[in-house]
Amino acid sequence: MSDPQRRPEGGREPRQVTWIWLVYLFLFNLAIPWYWPAGFRGPLVAGLPTWVAVTIAAVVLLAIWTGFVIHYFWDDDFDPRFVDDRPDEGGAL
Amino acid sequence: METVGPSLGLGGILFVAAYLLSTIFIGWLARKRRQNDSLADFYLAGRSMGVAVLFLTLYATQYSGNTMFGYAGRAYQIGFGWMVSALFMFSIIVGYLLFAPRLVVLARVKAFITPGDFISYRFGSKALTLLATLLMIYALANYILAQLKAMGAAVEGITSGAVPSAYGIVALAIIMVIYETLGGMRSVAWTDVMQGVVLLIGFAILLFVIPGLGGGLTAVVEEVSRIAPEKVIAPSAEACTTWISYLILIGCGAAIYPQAIQRLYSSRSVTAIKRSFTFMAFMPLTTSLIAVLCGITGIVVLPELVAAETDQVLPRLCALVMNESLLGYWLIVVVFAAALAALMSTADSALLSISSMITRDIYQAHFRPGADEAELTWVGKVCSWIAVAILIVVAIGTEKTLVRLLELKFEVLVQIAPCFFLGLYWRYLSAPTVVTGILVGIGLALGLTLFGQTRVFGFHAGVVGLAANVAVCAVGSSYCWFTARRASSAAGAPETDAAVFLTR
Numbered sequence: 001m002s003d004p005q006r007r008p009e010g011g012r013e014p015r016q017v018t019w020i021w022l023v024y025l026f027l028f029n030l031a032i033p034w035y036w037p038a039g040f041r042g043p044l045v046a047g048l049p050t051w052v053a054v055t056i057a058a059v060v061l062l063a064i065w066t067g068f069v070i071h072y073f074w075d076d077d078f079d080p081r082f083v084d085d086r087p088d089e090g091g092a093l
Numbered sequence: 094m095e096t097v098g099p100s101l102g103l104g105g106i107l108f109v110a111a112y113l114l115s116t117i118f119i120g121w122l123a124r125k126r127r128q129n130d131s132l133a134d135f136y137l138a139g140r141s142m143g144v145a146v147l148f149l150t151l152y153a154t155q156y157s158g159n160t161m162f163g164y165a166g167r168a169y170q171i172g173f174g175w176m177v178s179a180l181f182m183f184s185i186i187v188g189y190l191l192f193a194p195r196l197v198v199l200a201r202v203k204a205f206i207t208p209g210d211f212i213s214y215r216f217g218s219k220a221l222t223l224l225a226t227l228l229m230i231y232a233l234a235n236y237i238l239a240q241l242k243a244m245g246a247a248v249e250g251i252t253s254g255a256v257p258s259a260y261g262i263v264a265l266a267i268i269m270v271i272y273e274t275l276g277g278m279r280s281v282a283w284t285d286v287m288q289g290v291v292l293l294i295g296f297a298i299l300l301f302v303i304p305g306l307g308g309g310l311t312a313v314v315e316e317v318s319r320i321a322p323e324k325v326i327a328p329s330a331e332a333c334t335t336w337i338s339y340l341i342l343i344g345c346g347a348a349i350y351p352q353a354i355q356r357l358y359s360s361r362s363v364t365a366i367k368r369s370f371t372f373m374a375f376m377p378l379t380t381s382l383i384a385v386l387c388g389i390t391g392i393v394v395l396p397e398l399v400a401a402e403t404d405q406v407l408p409r410l411c412a413l414v415m416n417e418s419l420l421g422y423w424l425i426v427v428v429f430a431a432a433l434a435a436l437m438s439t440a441d442s443a444l445l446s447i448s449s450m451i452t453r454d455i456y457q458a459h460f461r462p463g464a465d466e467a468e469l470t471w472v473g474k475v476c477s478w479i480a481v482a483i484l485i486v487v488a489i490g491t492e493k494t495l496v497r498l499l500e501l502k503f504e505v506l507v508q509i510a511p512c513f514f515l516g517l518y519w520r521y522l523s524a525p526t527v528v529t530g531i532l533v534g535i536g537l538a539l540g541l542t543l544f545g546q547t548r549v550f551g552f553h554a555g556v557v558g559l560a561a562n563v564a565v566c567a568v569g570s571s572y573c574w575f576t577a578r579r580a581s582s583a584a585g586a587p588e589t590d591a592a593v594f595l596t597r
Binding site: 013014015024028031032033034036037038039040041044046047048049051052055056059060062063066067069070071074075076 | 173176179180183186187190191192194195309310311313314315318322325326327328329330333336337340362363364367370371374375377378382518
C-alpha cells in the first residue's frame, strides 16, 4: 500500500465500492443492444453495423474501466483481517 | 464435426509435429526446474508464476478450441447476435473481481492447493467439499471430452483422413499427459505460454486474411445485409434477455473453473494477478470478436453450410486461403497450430486440475489423510493417466456434439458459484444451506433441460437454477443470522465475531 492515508483500512477490494458497480451497470447497459429499434442496423461504422460498433466500443470502455478498478481499488498488500487463530479445519457456522 | 481442417500436406504436418514434440521438450525442461516432490510444486508450480506466464496461461486456458471453431460457427448461424460472446468472455473478469481479491490472500495464508481446500476450510464440511469436487470433476471431464473430440477431428482433417480421428485423439492425449506428468503445472503453464503466443498470432492472421475472402469487411457486411438481413440487425428484446443470461452463466461459471482458480493460487504475487486480469479484460477483442468476424465472412463466402457443418466454417475458409498462395498456405499452417494449441492448452489444464482434485480432495481427504507429499504427487500422476485413458475411450465412443457437451458443463458448474461468490462474504452461510442450494439448483437446471425447457423467458436453465440456488442461500443465511442473534440476546451478551471468519 503506497498511501496509507488514502487507504487507512488496507485490503480494499472492488466489491466494497458501490459506485464501481453502478458504472459497470451503465456500461453493460450500453453494451447490450436492447435500446435499438426493432430491425435496426444503421450505417456502417468501420465496416460494422452501428449497433455492433457501439457494443464493441462499450466492451473497450468496460476493459479500460476494469483496468482502472483493478489498479486503484484492489490493494496488493497482505490483509491481516484474514488471519484467524483457529485451526485449519475451519468449522461450520 | 466430421473434419476440422483442410489437408496441410507434408510440410505443414511436419511443422505441426515439430510443434507437438516441442511441448514434450518443454515438459522435460519444466521437470528439471522442479524444486521438490510437494503438491504445491507439482500442481501450483511452487506458487511462482509471474505476470507473463500467468497471463498467457490464463489466456490459453480460458480460450479453447470452441472459441475458434464453435464461435465462428455460431456467428455463421445467427450473425452479429453472437457478439454476445465478446461480452460474456469479458464478464468472466468481472466475475473474478467479485471474489478473487479475498480468495487469493486466503489461499496464500492457508496454502490451498485445490478449490476444494477453500470449501473445506470455509465450510468445514466433508460432504459439501466432496459434492462440489465431484461436480467440478464432472464439468471438467465434459470440457476435456469436447477438446479431445475436436483434436481428433483436427488431425483427421489436416491429414485428409489418412490418420483417423481416434488415432489423433490417442496420440495428442498421450503427448499431453506425458508433458503434464513430467512437470505438472510448471510444464502446463510453460506450454501454455507457447500456445498462448501461437493462439494470439493465429487470431491476428485470421483477422488479416479471412475478411479479405469476401472483399473486405464492408463488402461482407453489405452482402450479408442483402442475403440474410436478420443476421445484421440488432437482437430482439428476448435475445437481449439471453445476452444477460449468458453474462451470468459464463461470468459466474467460467470464473470458478478449478483450473483458473488454481492459476490464481499459483501466482507469485497479487500484483501478478492484477496485471494479468488487466490484460485479460482486453482479450475478447482479439479473440472472440475475430471469431465472429470470420463466421460473418463465411455467410458470404460459404453460403451453403447447414446444421452441424457450420462448425466447419472456419476450417473451410482456411482451406480457401491455403489454395490462394504459398504465403496463404503457411499462414494457415500457423493457424492450425494455433487451433491445436487452443485445444491442448485447455485440455491439459483441466486434466491437471482433475488430477489434483482426485488426489487432494478425495484420496487424501477420505482414504489416506496421513499420506506424505511424495506419495500424493505420485498418485496424482497415476490419476492423470487413468483419467485420460477413460476420457479417450469415452471421446472415441460418443457422438455428442461440441456445443451440447458445453451446455451441460455450465448448467452444473455454475451451481457451485455461491460457495465462492457468497461464501467469502456471507458470514452466516452454512454448509447445509449451500448443499441444499446446489441440489435445488442442479435439480431445477437439469429438470428443465430434461423436459426440453433449455430457456425460460430467455434465461438459460442453469441461470434459473442458480437463481433458486442463491434464493436458498439467502433464506438459509437469514435464518442462521436470526438464530444466532436470538441466542446471543438470550445469553445477555452482544454477538461477537468469535465464531465467524472471513466476512467483515
